[in-house]
Amino acid sequence: MMSKTEEEEVNRLENQVDNGGGGAWEYLSLVRKLKLRRPNKVVKHGLSILNDPTKRSALGPDEWTLYEQVATAAMDCQCTDVAKDCIKILQKKFPGSKRVGRLEAILLEAKGSWAEADKAYASLLEENPLDQVILKRRVAMAKAQGNVSLAIERLNQYLEIFMADPDAWRELAEIYISLQMYKQAAFCYEELILAQPMIPLYHLAYADVLYTLGGLENILTAKRYYASTIDLTGGKNVRALMGICLCTSAVAQLSKGRNKEDKDGSELHSLASTALEKNYKKISPDNLPLLTSTLKSLKLQS
Known part of the structure; x- marks a missing residue:
């Protein structure tokens, strides 16, 4: 994520370049x-340098870096002819380069030549089985073709090698959720929380999955993770506050006629309800009556 200073500098330079x-x-x-995604502007301003011999020669060795940057951006915005031209120049300068070979494979993918791209990726992986970019591209390619089962298989293979990649765990969790494979998604979020315990988004997503799975034990655990989300966000996460109310209400229903499983449920429900109403009064007063009605339906019976 960009800092405020970085964002201001990007905007300043962008306005300056756009206005000549x-x-x-x-x-x-x-x-x-900053690894920003600005494909159209990169192609436009990159070509303005590359097509000017004086400006291009002034770059020195960075000329080849710019060719690569423009080629990647051109594929991102479907300017495949521009990408092809840039890659040809890089091929001539760096014959046999694996880095250029990867660009060639990505270009095949951008053109929709799936079989050829997969063959090119497989060939590159034979020489370097630990190439993260290629392994991720193969996942993206499976998703682009609608082959979700293959995407899951490839993501799991990737995570066997790169277990500390949070983006991959999160992507796998989201795929599982889309397929209603909640137990598998829960496992992914457990890995994320173990790796990065201070990120509230993971606590919240894990709680949502557990609540969806249902059952007294899962809902009690979901309540704890909604509570940790609230703690990590300073009480400002409305979704987690509502999750607390839903969980305490569900626990009260599920434990009827049995030993009380959730002794602090009533107090926690009341605190969460009060905080929700306070938030709605401030940010969405028009929806306050609807919230009040919903909370009333969830009110715990004494």
């Missing part, structure tokens, strides 16, 4: 450094 004030290379370098 120069600084195209500085802008492109910053976009690359």
